[in-house]
Each structure stands twice: as C-alpha cells, then as structure tokens.
Amino acid sequence: MVVLPEFDLERVSSIADQAVRQIQALEVPFDPQMFELWFTYYSGRNQKLNIAVNAILAEQRPPSYRVLRDVYDAIVSPARLTELVHGIGEQLQQQTNGALGTITMATGASNAFLKELAQADQVIISADSQGGLRSAAAALLKSTAVALRTNQALQSRLAESAEQIRVLQNRLDLVQRETLSDPLTGVANRRMFDASIGRLIEQADQHDSPLSLVLIDIDNFKHFNDKFGHLVGDGILRLVATEITQSCRANDVICRNGGDEFAVILPETPIEGALAVAEAIRERVMKRQLLRRSTKEPMGRITTSIGVAQHQKGNSxxxxxxxxxxxxxxxxxxGRNRVSAETSELGEMDSSDVDRSEPGLHWSRAYESGDALIDSQHRELFVLANALFDPSLKPEAAPRELTLALDRLLSHVAKHFADEEAELSARHFRGLSGHQAAHATLLRDADDLKNEVRSGLRTLGDLREFIVNEVVAQHMLTADLEFFPLFRPTPAGPGAGQAEQCQPEQC
Structure with a gap:
C-alpha cells in the first residue's frame, strides 16, 4: 500500500496511468495485485520492489504474470500486511486504554457509593425521629438509583469495548493467517516454513523423536505455464497443493516455498514413513488427468520429483x-517423476559409512524385520537393483549384460517372494492372502516391463523407477511393515500419511 504525504490528484493520476500502460504493454492480466505492484513501483516508495522489478525488466524476455505475482507476494503483500497489523494494533491499544478507563471510572463510582452508604449508616444510627429515618432512607434510595444508572452505563461501555476488541482480534488473527499462508494455494508459505522448521526440530531433539522433510517440485511446470497460460499454471499449483494436503496428517506442516516447489515437514516421522508419504503424493498427482475447463481438451498429466531426508539430531x-x-x-x-531419499541409518551409522555420492538404493538397519532370511534377501535386492544404475548398462551397448542383470534381479525377487510367503505362513500372518496377491501383481508387471526394456519399448530408467518405487518404496518399505511385529516387538515405523486415490477431475 502506498502512503502519500498529502493527496496530489495530478501525481496520483499520473502514477495510475503509468501502471495501467505498463500492465497493458506486458499483456498480463489486469487484477488488483498487478495494479498495486506497478502503482507502488512508479510511486518509488518501495526501494526493495524497484530493485527487484528493475532486475526483471533488464532481462531480454518480458516478465510473465507468475514472475510478477511472485514479486508481489514476496515484497508488496508483506508490506501491506505489516501496515494492516500496525493499524489494528493501534486500534487495539486504543480500545484497551478505553476499557481500562471505564474500569477506573467504575472503581471510583463504587467507592463513592460505599462512602455514601457509610454516611447513610451514621445518619440512621443518630436519627432520633421517624422523619430523620425517612430522610436518610430517601437519600440512600437516591444514591442507589444513581449508582445503578452509573453501573449500567459503565457495563454498556465495557460490553462495547469488549466487542470492539473481539472484532479487532479476529481481524488481527485473519491478517496473521494471511501473512503465513500462500494466497493462491491456501497452504502455508515460506515464512511459515522458516518459522516452523526450527521449532519442530528443537522439539524433536528434546523428545528424541524422528522428524523428516519432503521437498516436492512439479516437473516441467514452466512448459505447462508457457503453453497453456498462467491460469492453468495456477490451477496446477492448487491441484498439487490439494493432493499433498490429502496425503498428509493434520499436524504435518505443508508449505509452498515459492514457484512450483512445496515442502512438507513431518514431525514424529522416520524416513520410512516419509518415503510412504512422498510416494503417495507422487502417485496421487500423477493420476490426475488435466482437462481444459472450457473445451474439455486433454492437457496431459503432471508429475513430481521428490527428495526426502530425516533430521539428524543436533544438526541445523x-x-x-x-x-x-x-x-x-x-x-x-x-528422469523426474520419482522419489529419491536418504536411507542411511540415522543416528546410529556415521555418514561416512554410506556412499551417497552415487544415486541408488542405500540400505538402512531400520529396514530390518528381524527375520534373518527376509533381511538378507532384502539386502541382496538392493545390491542387484543398484547394478541397474551402472551407466554402461544400456540395451544398445551391452544387451547381453543387461539381460543377465535383469534376469538375476527378477529371479531373486521371485525367490524372495516365495520364501517370504513361506515364512509368513509359518507365522500365521493374517494378511498373507493380500501379500500373495501383491507379489503376483509385482512379478507380472516386472516381467512385462523387462520384456519391453529388452525390445526397446521402455527405458532402463522405467525399470529402475519400478524397482525403486513399486517394489522398494511401496512394497518393502510400506506393505512389509505390516508383518514386522511378527519378528520383533516394535515395528520400524508407521507408514503414516497415505491417502485414498481420488478420481481425475478438471483443472
């Protein structure tokens, strides 16, 4: 909000005209936010805004609405909210002072009435005739009536002050929520993220509880924004925010950190649970079909890339x-459309024990079920899957080596599933039938994918994604957690935060 020292109609009109012409020249939507941004810019009252806008205008390409809106949200909107908070604070102070003054008046009136009662008491005691008593009673009734009227007036003033304070407090709460929320998506903003993560990490360290962080980036968002326009881009941001929210718990902190990046802080959640949440988000977003609302024109699907890490106690x-x-x-x-996670044993294994310099799967002791056979086969699955990350292993360069690597991996998966089912049957696992059905589906899909990779219809990256996401993240690190209590007293951690899939809808 621009505050001018005095109203100068000619100057204000000139600034407004410049703002309108700039908006028209850039061919961006004319909305209150754009007008406020350019009006503030041409007024020269916000140096930080002018520096940011000048840097954008210096680029060769004209700025998009999204770029300008991000500047507005980052610079203009907080300044306006600061002014609102200051103004409401002053009004609250005035109402509070008024209420205190009313209370002081009520105290004075009460003391005066008590003094009059004491005087009436002395008169009654000393009265020697009926006429004297009547006179004292009349004076007492008069004082009582005055006190009642005064008390009613003071009560009315206090009630009015209390209502004004309540209204101002509600306005202040609303402004504070606006300050900490993203106006486009409705989730928290970067300011809320910065305010929350330090506090939640401190709580996690105090209570020795796990905490994980999920960072989400929309794949090829700029392509959608440039091809279909900023309104579609805004719709995509709102859609992704909705899917993230529906995949998380009430106490998880969901933020839009700016642009097309979101963050989720997961208190009391180890890496296993965070992986499950991340994978649920990825799947929910990927299954949404985008349609143009006006023409029903398909616009494809959107995907996300997600990074996950768990807090290490004592770290910043x-x-x-x-x-x-x-x-x-x-x-x-x-290759995007995947979850990549840090999976070392946090707090028990030194970071030097795990090679994080290369992409792939990293074994964690937290993945151990307590059954020696199942755990050894899980470790071997990681080793065989990581062999697929060898850059020399390509269908055109090394077809025989690729075939052997795929056969070894899938043969191991089939044998592991059979051995695992036998172990679970011996333990009378109640979810055995569902587990067997999941195994059969994974084996069928893996075999189809292997043949498509060999024939060149699918890429090795597709197979890696299937192993990492479907076999490891979704099955081993989520579904397998159900039987961990059979082999050890306490499960590795809850796969919290999963949500039901929803039907595609229009963007």
Whole structure:
C-alpha cells in the first residue's frame, strides 16, 4: 500500500496511468495485485520492489504474470500486511486504554457509593425521629438509583469495548493467517516454513523423536505455464497443493516455498514413513488427468520429483533442507517423476559409512524385520537393483549384460517372494492372502516391463523407477511393515500419511 504525504490528484493520476500502460504493454492480466505492484513501483516508495522489478525488466524476455505475482507476494503483500497489523494494533491499544478507563471510572463510582452508604449508616444510627429515618432512607434510595444508572452505563461501555476488541482480534488473527499462508494455494508459505522448521526440530531433539522433510517440485511446470497460460499454471499449483494436503496428517506442516516447489515437514516421522508419504503424493498427482475447463481438451498429466531426508539430531534446519534438496536434485536428474531419499541409518551409522555420492538404493538397519532370511534377501535386492544404475548398462551397448542383470534381479525377487510367503505362513500372518496377491501383481508387471526394456519399448530408467518405487518404496518399505511385529516387538515405523486415490477431475 502506498502512503502519500498529502493527496496530489495530478501525481496520483499520473502514477495510475503509468501502471495501467505498463500492465497493458506486458499483456498480463489486469487484477488488483498487478495494479498495486506497478502503482507502488512508479510511486518509488518501495526501494526493495524497484530493485527487484528493475532486475526483471533488464532481462531480454518480458516478465510473465507468475514472475510478477511472485514479486508481489514476496515484497508488496508483506508490506501491506505489516501496515494492516500496525493499524489494528493501534486500534487495539486504543480500545484497551478505553476499557481500562471505564474500569477506573467504575472503581471510583463504587467507592463513592460505599462512602455514601457509610454516611447513610451514621445518619440512621443518630436519627432520633421517624422523619430523620425517612430522610436518610430517601437519600440512600437516591444514591442507589444513581449508582445503578452509573453501573449500567459503565457495563454498556465495557460490553462495547469488549466487542470492539473481539472484532479487532479476529481481524488481527485473519491478517496473521494471511501473512503465513500462500494466497493462491491456501497452504502455508515460506515464512511459515522458516518459522516452523526450527521449532519442530528443537522439539524433536528434546523428545528424541524422528522428524523428516519432503521437498516436492512439479516437473516441467514452466512448459505447462508457457503453453497453456498462467491460469492453468495456477490451477496446477492448487491441484498439487490439494493432493499433498490429502496425503498428509493434520499436524504435518505443508508449505509452498515459492514457484512450483512445496515442502512438507513431518514431525514424529522416520524416513520410512516419509518415503510412504512422498510416494503417495507422487502417485496421487500423477493420476490426475488435466482437462481444459472450457473445451474439455486433454492437457496431459503432471508429475513430481521428490527428495526426502530425516533430521539428524543436533544438526541445523539448514542442514536438513540441504540434504532434502540434494535428493530432490537426484530425483530430477534420474528422469523426474520419482522419489529419491536418504536411507542411511540415522543416528546410529556415521555418514561416512554410506556412499551417497552415487544415486541408488542405500540400505538402512531400520529396514530390518528381524527375520534373518527376509533381511538378507532384502539386502541382496538392493545390491542387484543398484547394478541397474551402472551407466554402461544400456540395451544398445551391452544387451547381453543387461539381460543377465535383469534376469538375476527378477529371479531373486521371485525367490524372495516365495520364501517370504513361506515364512509368513509359518507365522500365521493374517494378511498373507493380500501379500500373495501383491507379489503376483509385482512379478507380472516386472516381467512385462523387462520384456519391453529388452525390445526397446521402455527405458532402463522405467525399470529402475519400478524397482525403486513399486517394489522398494511401496512394497518393502510400506506393505512389509505390516508383518514386522511378527519378528520383533516394535515395528520400524508407521507408514503414516497415505491417502485414498481420488478420481481425475478438471483443472
């Protein structure tokens, strides 16, 4: 909001005209936010805004609505909200002072009435005739009537002050919520993320409880935004925010950190649970079909790349964000539409024990069920799956080596599933039939995918994604947790935060 020292109609009109012409020249939507941004810019009252806008205008390409809206949200909107908070605070102070003054008046009136009662008491005691008593009673009734009227007036003033304070407090709460929320998607904003992550990490360290961070980036968002326009881009951001929210718990902190990146802070959640949440988000978003609302024109599907890391006790919030961001980058470089996670045994294994320099699956002792056979086969699954990350292993360059690697991996998976089912049957696992059905589906899909990779219809990256996401993240790290209590007293951790799939709907 621009505050001018005095109203100058000619100057204000000139600034408004410049703002309108700039909006028209850029061919961006004319809305209150754009007008406020350019009006503030041409008024020269916000140096930070002018520096940011000048840097954008210096680029060769005209700025998009999304770029300008991000500047508005980051610079103009907080300044306006600060002014609102300050104004409401002053009004609250005035109402509070008024209420205190009313209370002081009520105290004075009460003391005066008590004094008059004491005087009436002395008169009654000293009265020697009926006339004297009547006179004292009349004076007492008069004082009582005055006190009642005064009390009613003071009560009315207090009630009015209380109502004004309640209204102002509600306005202040609303402004504070706006300050900490993203106006486009309705989730929390970067300011809320920065305020929350340090506090939640401190709580996690105090109570020795796990905490994980999930960073989510929309794949090829700029392509959708440029091809279909900012309104579709805004719809995609709202859709992804909705799917994230429906995949998380009430106490998880969901934030839009800016642009097309979201973050989810998961208190009391180890890496296993965070992986399940991340995979649920990825699947929910991927299954949404985008349609143009006006023409029903299909616009394809959107996918996400997700990085996950667990807080290491004693480390800073910046360290956690950096590690999650590293795995987000890994997910994008591996082909997007995937979850990439840090899976070392946090707190028990030194970081030097795990090679994180190369992408792939990293074994964690937290994945151990307590059954020696199942755990050894799970470890072997990681080893065989990681062989597929060898850059020299390509169908055109090494077809025989690729075939052998695929056969070894899938033969191991089939044998492991059979051995696991036998172990669970011996333990009378109640969910055995569902587990067997899941195994059969995974084996069938894996065999089909293997043949398609050999024939060149699918890529090795598709197979890696299937092994990492379907076999490991969704099955081994989620479904298998159900039988862990059979082999050890306490399960590795809850696969919290999963949500039911929803039907595709229009963007």
């Amino acid at each position: 919030p910046e360290a956690l964000v950096a590690r999650a961001d590293k795995w987000l980058y890994s997910a994008k470089t591996l």
